[in-house]
Amino acid sequence: xxxxxxxxxxxxxxxxxxxxxxxxxxxEIAYETxxxxxxxxxxxxxxxxxxxGDQYVASNHPITGKPGWWERMVGPGKPIDTDRFHVICANxxxxxxxxxxxxxxxxxxxxxxxxxxxxxxxxxVRGLVALxxxxxxxxxHAVVGxxxxxxxxxxxxxxxxxxxxxxxxxASTARHSAQNIAFHELxxxxxxxxxxxxxxxYYGADAKPDNGxxxxxxxxxITYLSEEGLTxxxxxxxxxxxxxxxxxxxxxxxxxxxxxxxxxxxQRFDANSYLYITRAMDYFDxxxxxxxxxxxxxxxxxxxxxxxxxxxxxxxxxxxxxxAESRHVVHALNATSAKVSFVELSANAxxxxxxxxxxxxxxxxxxxxx
Amino acid sequence: xxxxxxxxxxxxxxxxxxxxxxxxxxxEIAYETxxxxxxxxxxxxxxxxxxxGDQYVASNHPITGKPGWWERMVGPGKPIDTDRFHVICANxxxxxxxxxxxxxxxxxxxxxxxxxxxxxxxxxVRGLVALxxxxxxxxxHAVVGxxxxxxxxxxxxxxxxxxxxxxxxxASTARHSAQNIAFHELxxxxxxxxxxxxxxxYYGADAKPDNGxxxxxxxxxITYLSEEGLTxxxxxxxxxxxxxxxxxxxxxxxxxxxxxxxxxxxQRFDANSYLYITRAMDYFDxxxxxxxxxxxxxxxxxxxxxxxxxxxxxxxxxxxxxxAESRHVVHALNATSAKVSFVELSANAxxxxxxxxxxxxxxxxxxxxx
Numbered sequence: 001x002x003x004x005x006x007x008x009x010x011x012x013x014x015x016x017x018x019x020x021x022x023x024x025x026x027x028e029i030a031y032e033t034x035x036x037x038x039x040x041x042x043x044x045x046x047x048x049x050x051x052x053g054d055q056y057v058a059s060n061h062p063i064t065g066k067p068g069w070w071e072r073m074v075g076p077g078k079p080i081d082t083d084r085f086h087v088i089c090a091n092x093x094x095x096x097x098x099x100x101x102x103x104x105x106x107x108x109x110x111x112x113x114x115x116x117x118x119x120x121x122x123x124x125v126r127g128l129v130a131l132x133x134x135x136x137x138x139x140x141h142a143v144v145g146x147x148x149x150x151x152x153x154x155x156x157x158x159x160x161x162x163x164x165x166x167x168x169x170x171a172s173t174a175r176h177s178a179q180n181i182a183f184h185e186l187x188x189x190x191x192x193x194x195x196x197x198x199x200x201x202y203y204g205a206d207a208k209p210d211n212g213x214x215x216x217x218x219x220x221x222i223t224y225l226s227e228e229g230l231t232x233x234x235x236x237x238x239x240x241x242x243x244x245x246x247x248x249x250x251x252x253x254x255x256x257x258x259x260x261x262x263x264x265x266x267q268r269f270d271a272n273s274y275l276y277i278t279r280a281m282d283y284f285d286x287x288x289x290x291x292x293x294x295x296x297x298x299x300x301x302x303x304x305x306x307x308x309x310x311x312x313x314x315x316x317x318x319x320x321x322x323x324a325e326s327r328h329v330v331h332a333l334n335a336t337s338a339k340v341s342f343v344e345l346s347a348n349a350x351x352x353x354x355x356x357x358x359x360x361x362x363x364x365x366x367x368x369x370x
Numbered sequence: 371x372x373x374x375x376x377x378x379x380x381x382x383x384x385x386x387x388x389x390x391x392x393x394x395x396x397x398e399i400a401y402e403t404x405x406x407x408x409x410x411x412x413x414x415x416x417x418x419x420x421x422x423g424d425q426y427v428a429s430n431h432p433i434t435g436k437p438g439w440w441e442r443m444v445g446p447g448k449p450i451d452t453d454r455f456h457v458i459c460a461n462x463x464x465x466x467x468x469x470x471x472x473x474x475x476x477x478x479x480x481x482x483x484x485x486x487x488x489x490x491x492x493x494x495v496r497g498l499v500a501l502x503x504x505x506x507x508x509x510x511h512a513v514v515g516x517x518x519x520x521x522x523x524x525x526x527x528x529x530x531x532x533x534x535x536x537x538x539x540x541a542s543t544a545r546h547s548a549q550n551i552a553f554h555e556l557x558x559x560x561x562x563x564x565x566x567x568x569x570x571x572y573y574g575a576d577a578k579p580d581n582g583x584x585x586x587x588x589x590x591x592i593t594y595l596s597e598e599g600l601t602x603x604x605x606x607x608x609x610x611x612x613x614x615x616x617x618x619x620x621x622x623x624x625x626x627x628x629x630x631x632x633x634x635x636x637q638r639f640d641a642n643s644y645l646y647i648t649r650a651m652d653y654f655d656x657x658x659x660x661x662x663x664x665x666x667x668x669x670x671x672x673x674x675x676x677x678x679x680x681x682x683x684x685x686x687x688x689x690x691x692x693x694a695e696s697r698h699v700v701h702a703l704n705a706t707s708a709k710v711s712f713v714e715l716s717a718n719a720x721x722x723x724x725x726x727x728x729x730x731x732x733x734x735x736x737x738x739x740x
Contacts, residue, residue, distance in 0.1 A: 020616035020618075021616075022616075066542040080533060092417070114618075116601045117616070118617060118618075124520055137374055141435045175606065176606070177597060177601055177606075178597075178600035178601050178603070178604045178605055178606065178622075179592065179595075179597045179600045179601070181606070181622050181624050181625060182588075182592045182600060182624050182625075182628055183592060185588070185620075185624070185625040185628055185629075186585065186588045186589055186592065186628065187620075188618065189584070189588060189628075189629070189632070190560055190585045192618075193564070193581035193582065193584070193585060194563070195565055206410055211563035214559070214563070214564065215556065215560045215563060215585060218552075218555070218559060221555055222549065222552045222553060222556065223661045225549075227547060227548075227689075227692075230547070230549045230552060231548050231549070232550035233548070233549055234547070235548055235665070236545065236547075236548065236551070236655060236664075236665055237665065238664055242663075242664065243663075243664060244653055244664070246389075246390035246391075246392075246487070246488040247488060248484075248488075248558065248562075248645060248649065250555075252548075252551050252555075252652065254548045254551050254552050254555070255551060255552075255555040258552055258555055258559075259554065259555075259559070263515040263560065274629075275618060277431055279618065282622065293612075293613075294606075294608055294612065294613060294614070295605070295607065295608075305624055319597075319689075322597075
């Protein structure tokens with residue numbers, strides 16, 4: 001995999017001690033920034049990206065050439081206004097857009113592949129905090145994230161409570177449910193069942209596990225959309241034909257769309273990174289981190305004594321991380337007397353709604369980060 | 371694939387003219403019966419099975435040795451009482467438990483594989499009606515089916531309105547939604563991405579596309595269960611361990627369960643049958659069958675002039691075929707002044723609820739078929 005893009009690279013000053021007990025040596029973090037950092041370094045906003053996201057928030061993706069994933073939210077005069085704020089977005093460790101991950105070269109000169117340590121959401125945030133340290137940013141104006149980015153945002157707020165004044169969490173959860181884990185396991189099994197996966201040692205091989213990765217992406221993509229949204233967007237409409245083919249081509253538009261999503265994804269993402277990042281998400285249970293053992297803990301304990309302001313946003317058709325998950329976080333914050341606001345927005349696009357045009361969302365984000 | 375079981379085999383007297391325009395010659399239907407047929411052949415109940423179901427309703431499965439899939443509902447003194455009724459359940463064409471399907475030997479002496487014609491739900495019912503003709507059963511006391519069995523049940527009621535006095539449809543739909551199609555397409559892509567699939571020509575080969583089929587089954591299985599049911603059954607509980615492994619083993623119970631479901635399924639089901647049957651379900655749009663072209667039609671037209679009594683049952687946590695789909699059928703039946711009753715039952719197991727113990731369901735079924 002060619003090292004992507006023109007991102008800035010921060011080499012961590014210290015080895016990264018991971019939740020697994022392992023230590024990641026010589027890790028690098030690739031990041032993008034938008035807008036100027038002010039003199040007292042008080043106007044920084046850290047954006048945390050989702051599972052298959054990256055640091056290209058508001059600039060073209062170096063592989064696909066497509067606009068950044070949150071162009072509509074981040075830029076001059078936009079809700080996260082780069083005329084006022086210095087926006088930082090870093091590729092998480094474990095990913096494949098320049099930060100150290102399974103495709104990176106290990107100290108022995110070969111790619112890590114499955115020798116890369118299993119990481120957690122908190123480990124990702126350890127990397128982000130190390131980056132902030134490196135940049136000399138003591139306290140963020142805000143930390144913002146949707147989906148897995150919201151998990152990082154919550155993890156930062158809980159584990160580094162002095163590092164952010166405002167915490168904005170969109171379409172996310174404080175723990176992965178059994179159904180969330182099930183969908184991810186399905187994706188992992190699809191990848192690992194692909195003979196080209198080769199126990200992860202496919203770097204430099206003629207073929208990558210693209211088929212398995214495409215199936216994993218298709219499964220995930222279904223969870224990002226609502227039943228209503230799919231019906232409105234595709235219904236049972238046929239693709240470039242007037243009648244069913246009575247064959248196994250993509251007769252329906254929704255089939256064609258899914259195939260396109262699956263195959264397009266393999267151009268820009270590393271299958272092993274998909275395994276590691278989904279694993280990190282499945283392991284995420286913020287309450288458990290503040291307890292004595294697996295499955296225990298009170299989420300309120302994660303936020304004890306926090307002075308940050310929180311805002312949680314959910315979408316009524318998001319069945320991946322439904323409103324109840326956001327409300328669960330809000331209740332925990334209420335129990336600690338934290339400053340928290342919460343809004344459930346109506347949108348028919350399901351989980352993906354946080355990435356799509358939504359005037360009310362814009363107003364909420366703009367108002368909260370001001 | 372060894373021809374399974376001790377089922378009765380009915381060789382169709384006539385070639386089967388299919389919706390595709392193709393003709394299936396020499397088709398056979400494998401079926402089981404329970405209870406005695408009375409002298410005037412008026413006590414027959416046809417049960418229609420689901421996607422991966424079969425004719426072994428109330429007798430052990432010949433491959434797995436497990437009890438029949440609806441033992442709790444069908445038998446002496448049970449809601450569908452075999453002391454009173456003659457229950458017939460036939461393997462649908464396209465399947466792999468004895469009825470003609472892609473694994474069957476074509477007239478040229480080789481397995482059909484992907485040369486098997488693409489079939490529809492109505493084609494399956496054509497096979498069932500031919501079986502009834504062969505058995506000399508003019509009018510069913512009732513036709514009953516859940517999930518894909520419910521589609522067949524609706525198709526029989528619409529296309530052969532004189533053949534059934536009572537029509538009982540559980541957890542089903544009159545058309546496959548975009549989301550339904552998406553999940554099936556995901557499964558098909560998983561199978562067809564498996565190198566052992568070999569364009570369907572794997573019969574007699576050393577290896578079958580078991581990995582792909584297992585992934586397809588895992589995906590489907592998630593849709594059969596509710597988020598609530600998964601949380602109650604598994605939550606985030608670990609499997610045979612006290613702590614996360616920080617690896618890619620099945621740490622969570624839900625992962626272990628899914629892997630088991632996936633691999634177990636490959637022992638008893640043919641991958642090509644999975645392709646054909648999911649395709650038939652995706653093609654299902656009962657209103658369209660009574661219209662001039664793709665996507666059109668009023669569902670009420672499918673039931674015009676019916677004299678049968680209908681009963682629709684949905685489950686509140688079924689997100690595969692949610693209550694709205696049953697209600698859509700009920701409204702169409704109301705519009706034709708058909709006799710119809712409808713109940714949404716509360717159950718936390720999602721789509722699978724129709725197969726699981728449920729006292730209210732038992733009472734509804736018993737009361738309706740009496």
